[in-house]
Amino acid sequence: FQRLYNSNFPGVRSQHSATASQGDKYTRPAVKTEIPGPKSKVRQYRPRAIMCNTGALSFFCDFEQSKGNYLVDADENVLLDCFQQISSLPLGYNNQELLDLCKNDHFQATLLNRPALGTFPGLGFPQLVEDSLLRVPPPGLNQVITMACGSCSNENAYKAIFMWYMKKKRGQEMPVLDDLAYETCMKNQVPGSPKLSILSFDGAFHGRTLGTLSTTHSKPIHKLDIPAFDWPIAPFPRLKYPLEVHESENAAEEARCLEIVEDLINEWNTKAPVAGIVIEPIQAEGGDNHASCEFFRKLRDIALKYDIAFQVDEVQTGMAITGKWWAHEHWGLETPPDIVSFAKKMFVGGFYFSDAIRWNMGYRIYNTWMGEPSKLHFLKKTIEIVNSQNLVNQAQLTGDYLMKGLKELESAYPALLNSSRGQGLFCATSISGDGARDKVSKDLLNQGVLVGSCGNESIRFRPSLLFSPAHVDIVLDKLNVALNNV
Template identity: 35%
Template sequence: MLKLTPQQVYPTLSQHMLVDGFRKMVVDLQRSEGSYLYDSLNERRYLDLFSFFATSPIGHNHPALKTPEFQEKILSVALMKPSNSDFYTTEMAEFVATFSKHAMPEHLPYLFLISGGALAVENALKAAFDWKVRKNFQKGHTEEKGTQVIHFREAFHGRSGYTLSLTNTDPTKTKYFPKFKWPRITNPKLTFPLDDAGLEQVIALEKQAVAEIEQAIHDNPDDIAAMIIEPIQGEGGDNHFRKEFFQQLRTLADENDIMLIFDEVQTGIGLTGKMWCYEHFGVQPDMVAFGKKTQVCGFMCSKRIDEAENNVFHESSRINSTWGGNLVDMV
């Protein structure tokens, strides 16, 4: 492989790629440490308030990741990098056992792993579509039905195929790409500082949102597979919601055979004081998508999915990927 200096990074990349990240900075992977990034282009150290899109929860070059034992283990995994979807290792089993013990709530026993938060959401949606269509067949439908997703204004769920129809923050990220016209609902976000007038306004917005959801269900009978929301909307503006609203969503999902999906790619893994943000609200979702701070991404699912026979956790090849989540990220 060619050897380049920090001064050659931008000219080299710019010949072949859109270089629109942090300008005039080249990260030094060896000299970055803790909460600080080292810029080898300008020989400067920066306090890191970005942490690579909130994917680096323990900082840079943590001592526990520098031990000979860990480095030997991660090197052996990186050199081979098996396709986890068909070849199993003790390293993968150790990760799943650890994740199950520390991060998986009892009501979410099923686990799917993949690389990337958008694909975590994407496959949760596919699992919901599969579940809904199969349930409709069990009810007597003779054609596929269960293809729509209720989502909210100012949501960001990724930039892959299905998620493009959900994300509606910066139009630059979605314009000109084909999208489904799925029901988009008012997001009854809180405004801080919250006073009596603000609370009254939020409650009115919640009623409006519930009415919009009920109308969408009425207009699309048996065709709503899932309802997805970020417990706190991130890119949409740090938007918070009341626990009473989440409880209403749970009731609507139960009453109408809809999977309630929480996208915790941004909010999960202790960021809000609990392992998962939804645990603050007294509501149990049917699926939780995760990523970023977990490195490997995916979704957890409840046994509600077993209402449909031969669902994606029992029938081979319904959801899958080459790597099945990156083993390097698991180790």
């Protein structure tokens, strides 16, 4: 295997490396112990305090020593972090401008006096929303609401869809006075609590609360033993990669899935009509599954045809990582989605929505905290940084460079590595063979490169937006070693 990616990145490369150096304190990974190391292990076995998650716990972090793309663990191992707290830190660790913001008196007052945001917002809040969330709305969506996490964002988006659907059905915002709906809803009974559904896809992940979990179909560990709504589930296209090589069979697979979507809408019409469709632009937790832009355009058309809502869940794909601010901007939709939900790198959860979805009564969609306005200060500053440093474009270029390298590694390890796929920096690759993925993943970690895993045999890259070709070189180098070790 010949490493080529050190010398042939397009002209912007040196600029990108400089950007990365500004953010980073470290220039390369440095591993002192096995990971998790002794200090992580000591902490792991403290009683009670790990909140029942020892099974999910990787290691403990020293956040004060971490910087930019490099995460330092409790044992002083310096790791190039390509996972960024499950894709939730857009600018890596301890960004200086965000740290400076933490020292600001106004920021601290916003943080400490956390309001009941829907009822007693701070006087600067409308402008703050304009300067943050409304700087980057998905095309065509003018409305926005915040929530505390991704699951709550999708739960409330579904509620907005149900409310919109019923408003449409009865031709007015609320039922007439004395309608049976008022009384029955208090008892969870029809017609006040209608039998409606959200159509989701095999392999989807939209959250773990009871409503969103009914649309999540990634792994049994997430769902087992939890009651669920009986809602329709369509197959998500199982495409062959590289997409450009398998165009016609992939198109057939997508057509099959779309046909089933329509069948399900018709089938559910008699038991729990489909009020909305929810989909991720790239199924993340489910295995980094892609579909073509045409698939999504046709799906949007189906929603229009049946007059049901079309929600794009951009909790993981949002905020520039795919090379556009919102991943669905790649699709070239003629009609925008009705709802786009977000969380993770946006610092706060919530969703954008169309004027048609907008509800007009207070307390219909509500929560004591409704997210947290201090997070919008982080978002506002981050948007400024992303724009001024052209990081959306950098995500695309660096992602292309990573994909090129992954495909070269595929050629070198054809029996092992396959199906490299990505959009911008949102990349994944699959490693075949029993336990091979976990072995490579662990080997990478012990070489100082932290990646995520998804599906049964994929590793996923969710680096910060400051990830540069220099970081890609390190990753590919270590991955080459890890593949060689299998």
